[in-house]
Amino acid sequence: MAEEFTGVCLRVNLTTGQLTTETYSSILMRRYLGGWGLIGYHLLREVPPQCDPLGPENKLIVTSGIMTGQPLAGGGRHMIGGKSPLTGGFGAGECGGFFGAELKRAGFTSIVFEGISPTPVYLWVHDGQAELRPAEHLWGHEALETEQQIRDELGDRLVRVAQIGPAGERLARIANIIHDLNRAVGRTGMGALMGSKRLKAIAVRGKQRPSTADPERISELGKWFRDHYKETGSAVFSTLATLRMVRNNNNFGGLPTRNFQEGVFEGFEKLSAEHQLETVTVGRDTCFGCPIRCKWVVKIEDDKYPVRPEYGGPEYETTGSFGSLCGIDNNYVTCHANELCNAYGLDTIGMGSVIAVAMECYERGLLTREQTDGLELVFGNADAVIELIHRTARREGLGHVLAEGSARLAEWIGQGAERYTVTIKKQDLAMHDPRIKYGHGLGIAVSPTGADHMHSLHDNAYQTVGGLAEIEPLGVIEPLPFDDLSPAKVRMVRQVIIWRTLDNLTGICMFHSWTVQQKVDLINAVTGWSTSALELWQASERAYNMARAFNTLAGLSAADDRLPERVMEPLPEGAVAGKVIPREVFAEALVKLYAMMGWDPVTAAPTRIKLEELDIPWVADLLEGKKAQDVMRERPEGEGDAFG
Amino acid sequence: MAEEFTGVCLRVNLTTGQLTTETYSSILMRRYLGGWGLIGYHLLREVPPQCDPLGPENKLIVTSGIMTGQPLAGGGRHMIGGKSPLTGGFGAGECGGFFGAELKRAGFTSIVFEGISPTPVYLWVHDGQAELRPAEHLWGHEALETEQQIRDELGDRLVRVAQIGPAGERLARIANIIHDLNRAVGRTGMGALMGSKRLKAIAVRGKQRPSTADPERISELGKWFRDHYKETGSAVFSTLATLRMVRNNNNFGGLPTRNFQEGVFEGFEKLSAEHQLETVTVGRDTCFGCPIRCKWVVKIEDDKYPVRPEYGGPEYETTGSFGSLCGIDNNYVTCHANELCNAYGLDTIGMGSVIAVAMECYERGLLTREQTDGLELVFGNADAVIELIHRTARREGLGHVLAEGSARLAEWIGQGAERYTVTIKKQDLAMHDPRIKYGHGLGIAVSPTGADHMHSLHDNAYQTVGGLAEIEPLGVIEPLPFDDLSPAKVRMVRQVIIWRTLDNLTGICMFHSWTVQQKVDLINAVTGWSTSALELWQASERAYNMARAFNTLAGLSAADDRLPERVMEPLPEGAVAGKVIPREVFAEALVKLYAMMGWDPVTAAPTRIKLEELDIPWVADLLEGKKAQDVMRERPEGEGDAFG
Secondary structure, eight states: OOSOOOEEEEEEETTTTEEEEEEEOHHHHHHHOSTHHHHHHHHHHHSOTTSOTTSTTOOEEEEEOTTTTOSSTTOOOEEEEEEOTTTSSEEEEEEOSSHHHHHHHTTOSEEEEESOOSSOEEEEEETTEEEEEEOTTTTTOOHHHHHHHHHHHHTOTTOEEEEOOHHHHTTOTTBOEEETTTEEEOGGGHHHHHHHTTEEEEEEEOOSOOOOSOHHHHHHHHHHHHHHGGGSTTHHHHHTTTTHHHHHHHHHTOOOBTTTTBSOOTTGGGGSHHHHHHHTEEEEEOOTTOSSOOEEEEOBOOSSSOBOGGGOOOOHHHHHHHTGGGTOOOHHHHHHHHHHHHHHTBOHHHHHHHHHHHHHHHHTTSSOTTTTTTOOOOTTOHHHHHHHHHHHHHTOTHHHHHTTOHHHHHHHHOTTGGGGOOEETTEEOOSOOGGGOHHHHHHHHHOTTSSOGGGSOOOGGGGSHHHHTTTGGGTOOSOOOTTOOSHHHHHHHHHHHHHHHHHHHHTOOTTSOOOHHHHHHHHHHHHOOOOOHHHHHHHHHHHHHHHHHHHHHHTOOGGGSOOOGGGGSOOSSSTTTTOOOOHHHHHHHHHHHHHHHTBOTTTOSBOHHHHHHTTOHHHHHHHTTOOHHHHHHTOOHHHHTTOO | OOSOOOEEEEEEETTTOOEEEEEEOHHHHHHHOSTHHHHHHHHHHHSOTTSOTTSTTOOEEEEEOTTTTOSSTTOOOEEEEEEOTTTSSEEEEEEOSSHHHHHHHTTOSEEEEESOOSSOEEEEEETTEEEEEEOTTTTTOOHHHHHHHHHHHHTOTTOEEEEOOHHHHTTOTTBOEEETTTEEEOGGGHHHHHHHTTEEEEEEEOOSOOOOSOHHHHHHHHHHHHHHGGGSTTHHHHHTTTTHHHHHHHHHTOOOBTTTTBSOOTTGGGGSHHHHHHHTEEEEEOOTTOSSOOEEEEOBOOSSSOBOGGGOOOOHHHHHHHTGGGTOOOHHHHHHHHHHHHHHTBOHHHHHHHHHHHHHHHHTTSSOTTTTTTOOOOTTOHHHHHHHHHHHHHTOTHHHHHTTOHHHHHHHHOTTGGGGOOEETTEEOOSOOGGGOHHHHHHHHHOTTSSOGGGSOOOGGGGSHHHHTTTGGGTOOSOOOTTOOSHHHHHHHHHHHHHHHHHHHHTOOTTSOOOHHHHHHHHHHHHOOOOOHHHHHHHHHHHHHHHHHHHHHHTOOGGGSOOOGGGGSOOSSSTTTTOOOOHHHHHHHHHHHHHHHTBOTTTOSBOHHHHHHTTOHHHHHHHTTOOHHHHHHTOOHHHHTTOO
16 A cells, blocks of 8 residues: 555553553554444454453443544544443444544544553543543542543643543443533443443543645545535534424424334424524534534523533434423423433433333333332423433432333333333434334344444435435435335445444544545545545445444344334324334345345354455454454454554 | 436347337446446346357347447447357457447447348448448458448448458357457357357447536546556556567466466567567557557568458467467467458457367377368467468368367367366466466356456456555455465455456456546546446446356356366476466365355355345346246336336
């Protein structure tokens, strides 16, 4: 290769306090790119897949993407992964904001945390340097307080802080890692993993521009985006942002309502983007380098549901989870719940969902008033929702169980309560009902991280010719109806879920409608490679399959790739009322997707030949029982010198 | 899709004389592009795969690629296909020159000839018009004479003529279709197929520029190539052209010598590019729009081996076939043999190879002097070579058998003579010995058209980092040794043979080192699509698999995907002396390649899931026994209106 584009990995042994750095070779970077690719690389080689996710053998991997920190729109994202305390498999989440860019500007591609610190600590990373600092005085504090204290003691207001709140400290499996007070790596319980390591926070500050092979080209593309994004699919995010989906999904008949029992919510107007703009929105925030400004800042001066602007405002997912899903038509409540989750470090989707499950169980008599410590846990009871967030963060009463997430709550309740959970791999569905988009259902059924809207086809636009433009370069040139599950639809789902993985590997925000070609151009400009959509596709498929392989090694199987019973029931009202996803058809589509993906129909693992096709035979060796240390000893040429 | 990019197919029923036109829809064009894609499309849907290739049910499909006729370098190629009289399977060849561009400029994407004409005819195509004209007066004539007569009677010196010579008329299975007197669609016996239809020639003339979505971009790319090709891999073709391979392959120890018994030829200097330049080269010809000028024109005023410049000059393949392969160290002979083949319409590779096999059989006593009609058929006997070309074209004596090709010659000889043939699927190897490039061996073993150097990895450059630049965008980022057959090499072979198919689908000459990105740009500029390397890769894989599927339906199987015994023997001298391709390793690599390609290990056919992945489930229907007419009735949306 003409250019060398390497990476730097900071390795932090929390048990010993030792910090070391390693270089990712150019070949390694080209093969794995970042995000899931690097997380999978470390997980498969270093973490015993059967280990206790909250024990010392698990690792917390903080990583960037190829584009993270580049001075242009949509390059603000980073990813955090490890074995998931929630799903027991491949865990990972990603978020925007400023932390990822700051990490890159501090000189690091990724940080691997291993072991468990004897006492609470935080990591301070700045300009190629890093040190562990005591954090006993921060333990137990909420996010805003913690961030202020860290900035104070480091004497720099521009330090970017990733942290856990009290929920993560208490190992809540729905705990998140919160950044900049309002950007969450929410899913798969990464907050609990961080808490288990007694790592309170990661503070970063960096002033060096990340290496770029062709800075002029990057500037040019950045300028193009600033000038043109309003003519692309990104435009909607600059107007009604994610909250526009409240109305859209309600119109389609699939706004998750009262724990997915319904798809139309009578109070949806009060949760809508338009209402949010009129009533509580005081400004618009953005991520590193981004002109879209899709983050709506909220301020509410109210005795009962106050909101401070520092904590941002709720996205669609949060609004759905605490709004329609819990039967609540009050955006003061969704905004306040959002603040509490950000302050306590709780995943808003997981929190709202576990409350909705508890509500349904309460209404059905499976949960008693005694068990709720006196709360009248019916849909629409806003005060109960707020109260349960507090209790979950503190692990008080029922909150102690809610902290474990819906699936474990149902186990605790017993009496067949699992039929009211809406999870895949123990992770709750985001606010996208598969009943109005069957392809989405297929995608989340197989997503390595469980029900995960970041890794599926959740846009109904692909049903129309215009909406196809984005995916035509992936070879999907004919629109298909939302309820289709033919081989052609399976193929469409495959193309989309693999390609979408690229955004994770690169750190490009999916709200940025860069075309396939522009993504190729961006990556070439940064790396100096002459890559192609084909090579990037392979890298995406590679990372996706590494995550699947880790799941197999961790004990997950084909039985875990299924939709929850709830969404196999018909919806009572709305555009798809009475319609069901035909079980046999869905099962066949799943089998088809397995085959198209190159997964074994029995073990659900990627086949050796697929892994060889993806140039990662060492993953097949692991699946066939070879020990990770032996595989590492034989690692291929290009990776041989990756770690000194 | 934003733009409509359609195609026009001219259908010529030779039995009835009826001519009709049909439109290829935009979706169809995007799915199949051209070349093998359109040939496979017509073959699979219209030709009974078990039919007699020389009977009325077979069709002759003349087609262009997406780029054919565009005013820039390397867009001069077209392809001709049908069920092969030589292999019995998918038959197709391609060539450069001016015919393809002229066809496009006459307003046609392709021509499908069906039936058999009661009397010899030729087709005259010009500016959207077409007519069949009598050709009794041309029947039996050699190429130069025929072309002159056609131009005379059409009154236009710029008419481009594709024609068969006496060999094709006499159904020689190694007959070619010759264009511009010196560009041959040489392989798989397309000349015999054309002869069986009593179609002597196709004359075309067109003045309309083919449709181009972005003519300025095409001009820009064309200019870039003219200005820069000498800095690319194309440079070598502008200096020593294909003949440089005489010296290269001899140095590598794999210049096919005396019927592949040896890999080093003592007389190679006399066949070398340098010698050819010094002794007989009088000028340099080129193809439509191309600045490289790789075609060396030869003139020899000699009583015994005269050559007229109209017939061009021999390429490397021809020089190897009539030179080292027959033990002849005289470039007058190779040049004269080239002229004879072009005049008679014979494939130079097939002709030289069948003579070499006959020579070895003669030397080994399997062929008697009686059978050779008195010729002393030993290696190095130039006069015998020349004489046999005449006799083959006339089907006289031994020539009657030679016209059938090596495999059938060996059957006729009996006594185990097949062990001296060097064929795959009855087609002779081109002048690339797999023993110096194992990956090439793998590629030709599975090529749907039999041993075909156009569809394999025949460049040893991929063993070095520099040589990889071209294929890095295909995800092949580490060099591998020539004798490697590991899964990584299998993967490299797969990437290359699939991607190389794109040149066929587009009509881009493989001597043009357009990068992967430039090919994407070129196709977008012509079509107005926003395609990607990924989509083009899929189109290539699609076409490749359609060809494989036709083979299965025609009765070919995994047993036909094998290297000839001769190349499994060690070479006696040179750089790889004594080295053998390990049989088990090669067999394993083949199994691996099947799996990676998505082919059934038993039937050798593409699996249904692979065909669904490639968006052509109708091909799987055919393989599962559905009748072509039923499949056509159910054809998908986008193709529904392809034919009125």
